[in-house]
Amino acid sequence: MMRAAAVTSARPAARLSPVRRVKNLLMGALILLATLLVVAPLILIFVYLLREGLGALNLDFFTRTPAPEGEAGGGLLNAIAGSLEMLAMASVIGVLVGVAGGIFLAEYPRHPLMPTVRMLSDVLAGIPAIVMGLVAYSLIVLRFGFSGLAGALALGFLMIPIVVRTTEEVLKLVPLSVREAGLSLGLPQWVVILNIVLPAAAGGIVTGVMLALARVAGEAAPLLFTAFGNSSVNLDPTRPMSALPLEIYRGATSAYDENQRLAKAGALLLITLIFLTSLLARRASRVKR
Amino acid sequence: MTPLLSTSDVNIFYGEKQAVRGVNLEVQRGSVNALIGPSGCGKTTFLRAINRMHDLTPGARVTGQILLDGEDVYGPDVDPVTMRRRVGMVFQKPNPFPTMSVFDNVVSGLKLAGVRDSRRLMDVAERSLRGAALWEEVKDRLRMPATGLSGGQQQRLCIARALAVEPEILLMDEPTSALDPASTARIEDLMTDLKKVTTIIIVTHNMHQAARVSDTTSFFLNGDLVEHGVTDQLFTSPRDGRTEAYVTGRFG
Numbered sequence: 001m002m003r004a005a006a007v008t009s010a011r012p013a014a015r016l017s018p019v020r021r022v023k024n025l026l027m028g029a030l031i032l033l034a035t036l037l038v039v040a041p042l043i044l045i046f047v048y049l050l051r052e053g054l055g056a057l058n059l060d061f062f063t064r065t066p067a068p069e070g071e072a073g074g075g076l077l078n079a080i081a082g083s084l085e086m087l088a089m090a091s092v093i094g095v096l097v098g099v100a101g102g103i104f105l106a107e108y109p110r111h112p113l114m115p116t117v118r119m120l121s122d123v124l125a126g127i128p129a130i131v132m133g134l135v136a137y138s139l140i141v142l143r144f145g146f147s148g149l150a151g152a153l154a155l156g157f158l159m160i161p162i163v164v165r166t167t168e169e170v171l172k173l174v175p176l177s178v179r180e181a182g183l184s185l186g187l188p189q190w191v192v193i194l195n196i197v198l199p200a201a202a203g204g205i206v207t208g209v210m211l212a213l214a215r216v217a218g219e220a221a222p223l224l225f226t227a228f229g230n231s232s233v234n235l236d237p238t239r240p241m242s243a244l245p246l247e248i249y250r251g252a253t254s255a256y257d258e259n260q261r262l263a264k265a266g267a268l269l270l271i272t273l274i275f276l277t278s279l280l281a282r283r284a285s286r287v288k289r
Numbered sequence: 290m291t292p293l294l295s296t297s298d299v300n301i302f303y304g305e306k307q308a309v310r311g312v313n314l315e316v317q318r319g320s321v322n323a324l325i326g327p328s329g330c331g332k333t334t335f336l337r338a339i340n341r342m343h344d345l346t347p348g349a350r351v352t353g354q355i356l357l358d359g360e361d362v363y364g365p366d367v368d369p370v371t372m373r374r375r376v377g378m379v380f381q382k383p384n385p386f387p388t389m390s391v392f393d394n395v396v397s398g399l400k401l402a403g404v405r406d407s408r409r410l411m412d413v414a415e416r417s418l419r420g421a422a423l424w425e426e427v428k429d430r431l432r433m434p435a436t437g438l439s440g441g442q443q444q445r446l447c448i449a450r451a452l453a454v455e456p457e458i459l460l461m462d463e464p465t466s467a468l469d470p471a472s473t474a475r476i477e478d479l480m481t482d483l484k485k486v487t488t489i490i491i492v493t494h495n496m497h498q499a500a501r502v503s504d505t506t507s508f509f510l511n512g513d514l515v516e517h518g519v520t521d522q523l524f525t526s527p528r529d530g531r532t533e534a535y536v537t538g539r540f541g
Binding site for chain 2: 199
């Protein structure tokens with residue numbers, strides 16, 4: 001066994017026959033080509049945004065609100081603040097409902113409502129973002145007008161199925177014997193789940209929440225007719241609020257170069273944030289395992 | 290003296306399949322009782338019925354009567370949570386709670402049930418760890434993660450954790466099968482000491498272990514309790530031919 005492994009893995013490339021060496025090189029080149037094809041769009045987008053938007057990523061960008069249409073200067077402070085606040089509110093909804101749903105699916109598989117909840121969660125995952133915006137529109141905007149809260153609600157709904165799925169999966173990774181040990185101490189099932197099983201899965205749940213955040217941070221569609229947008233900085237969740245994707249949409253469809261440049265800088269910031277969030281999520285999951 | 294545990298006509302089913310048939314068994318206070326038999330003979334299934342672990346298994350069903358100190362474990366008014374508190378369990382593989390320190394693991398049964406008195410928790414932790422012969426090894430690292438201990442130490446930690454809630458009876462499901470011989474010897478020594486504070490039922494694959502540690506032994510085969518008796522007698526002069534064949538190593 002040991003010998004066989006040593007023979008196959010340690011054989012030097014020089015000992016291969018010429019035909020096999022050529023085949024080896026050819027296949028290696030094909031794999032490299034395929035890899036490049038996959039990552040090329042990402043690299044191209046990033047390079048494009050760096051070239052077009054980096055110039056506008058200055059101090060003004062982070063400290064000022066957009067200049068009037070067609071004028072130079074200005075920044076996206078309104079959008080940055082709005083995005084951060086709405087994402088924070090969305091996380092509260094996404095985490096509370098999502099983690100609860102994940103616990104239900106993973107820990108109560110024999111509950112009669114389980115198949116229904118599983119199906120609802122799967123359906124929720126397939127609902128287009130703009131439809132989720134419509135839901136928040138009819139629930140809140142029709143009665144109370146455009147608001148950051150309505151936008152956060154739409155984003156939170158989008159996060160729920162992602163958080164449900166990851167929570168369920170990481171809870172199932174916690175060994176059954178850990179639950180049995182808790183129950184055998186005479187602890188009620190809910191105590192075992194909340195105090196023993198959930199902490200053991202915390203790293204994975206944090207990863208899921210961050211991936212869900214990264215997923216909804218770039219959504220413009222559900223915000224168009226909920227948060228609506230705001231050209232000045234607004235932290236009041238009951239009033240219209242701006243967000244990075246909204247400013248990108250408005251800037252990119254503008255006729256003026258200045259606005260377009262701001263939109264590209266916003267896009268650069270957005271994908272950088274999403275990229276960093278995904279990296280952090282990977283780290284969080286690695287620390288726990 | 291009335292037995293601490295007595296079962297009458299216990300049958301256990303997984304769906305249609307019957308895993309344990311009509312078991313009548315009595316266990317005396319302060320004794321060590323071994324359940325032996327080949328794989329799949331129903332000994333672990335029977336053990337898990339005593340603290341109602343089958344409540345969690347879909348399709349599992351227990352009939353007959355199990356009395357713990359005269360009280361029906363499956364009685365209609367009995368809360369399985371309260372019942373499990375009286376019946377401790379140690380599992381095949383060490384399973385300390387992964388995110389907790391050594392100390393938190395030991396006192397988890399009390400702390401998570403609402404005991405906040407830190408003085409009392411410390412006393413219980415020390416007494417339980419001494420009871421599990423682990424105190425000297427871990428007294429300086431009570432706040433370290435429990436997963437940093439060796440396998441044998443983790444298993445003794447699990448024993449301490451079970452002892453902390455002062456169970457009337459301690460179920461051990463092949464507690465040394467994942468451990469090296471030195472750790473196994475320590476836990477076997479420990480069992481003799483534990484008889485002073487509790488009663489032990491141990492499932493073991495290892496007949497020598499049963500012979501070394503137990504006062505009485507029950508031999509299971511294909512879901513039946515074939516023979517139950519004083520350990521020395523059961524190993525030296527078994528009444529049943531099948532028991533003799535098993536303990537002399539002719540099968541199993």
